Amino acid sequence: MNKPLILVTPTATALPQWEDADYAAVDGGLEILGAAGITPVFACGDFDSLKQPLQPDSLPVGCRILSFPAEKNESDSQLAIEEGIRLGYAPIILAGSLSGRIDHTLANIRLLSWSYPDLILQDDHQQMRLLQPGSHTVSSDWKHISLFALEPSCITLENMKYPLSRRNITPADIYTLSNEVAEGHREGTIVVHSGKVLLAESNLP
Template sequence: MSTAYLITPLSKKIPVDENAHYIGVDAGSYRILEQNLKIEYAIGDFDSMSEKELQGLKKICPVYQYPVMKDETDSELAVLKTFEKYDTVILYGALSGRLDHTVLNISLMIQKYPSIILMDETQKVRVLKKGRYELKKDYKNISFFALEESEISYSGFLYSLDHRKVSISDLYLTSNSLIQEKGIVEIHSGSLLCIQTNEK
C-alpha cells in the first residue's frame, strides 16, 4: 500500500518513513527540504512564498500552482490530487494553528475524504468505519465521537465497551487510555471519529 504525507506549512518535526512519499502543501514544501527529505511535488497557490522561493522550488520538484482566488483550500487540492496515486494520505500539520483551519480540515475529512488521516506532532484524527482496528500505545488519550448511529466494542482500554450503541449526542466516549500495548476497536455499524492525543 502506498503512503503519502502532505506536509503543511505548520508542520514542525516531520516523521521519517522510508516507505512513504512527501508532498509539499504550499510553503510546507520547505519544511520537507529543511529536514533533508525527498519531495515528490509541491501544490498550492504559494501566496505565502516569495517569487524567488517559488522559482527555487520549481528547480527542485514539480510544482502545481493554483490561483489565490479559488473555492478549494490548498489542503483540499492536495488531498484530491494525491488520492489519484496513493492509497493512504496523511495530512500533516492539519491540527495546528488557527482553529478555523483545524475545523475545516476535520470537516474536509468527515464530509469528503473519510479515508485521510489528520496529524501533527502530538495528535492524530481519523474516521473509523465498519471493521476491526488495532491501536498502539502511542498516545496517552483516545476519544471517540459518533458521526451517525453506530455500534462499537473495544478492549485493552481503561474503560471497555461491548457492542454499545451510540449516537451523535453521546459524548461519554472521551479521555480513555490503553492499559495494554495495543487496543482492539471494532465498529459493528456506523462510523466514529477517533482522536488520539498526547496533549495535556
C-alpha cells in the first residue's frame, strides 16, 4: 500500500498532517477523531479511556472496531501498530506517543527501538525516529536535534552546528544531545555508518 497511517492516541493534542494519510484510533483517540470529523479506518483497544461507553450504533460508517480485554500483554498502541502493518501501511505515525504517562512514553520508545523500526513517534512539539545504516536528512525547522545510540554505532554529522566525522558512540554517550542544523543551511545530514541510533527532534524550549 505504501500509504501513511496516523494512529491517534488519547493523549494526542494535535493531529499530524501527512499527505494522503489515513487515520486510525487507539482507544480514546476515537473521540478525538470524532471531534475533528475524521472517520478512522479502524479503532483498536480496550476502550477504557473513552468518556462514554462504546456504542456500536454510534460509530462512523466504515470504521472497524478491534476490541480487546483490558488485561493483556500488549499495549493498545502495539495492537494498533500491528494492525496497520498487517494492512500494509507505511510509515505509521503514532500521534501523542511522547505525551502523558512516562511509562507509556518509554514503552512507545521501546516499540520503536526494538520492534517497529519504521514507526514514527510524534506529538505537536517533537518526534522520534530510528536511524539505521545509511544517509538521513534533518530539517532546520527543528530547534533541537539529538541522537542516542542503541548499540555501538559510528556516525558522521554534516551541515550541523556540532559536526562529527566517523565518530564512534555508545548507548552511554549523551554528548550528542541538543544539536541543530548549522546556520545558513536548510538541512543537515546524518550518516549512520554502523549500528542504530534514535533521532529526537524537538521545538520545545
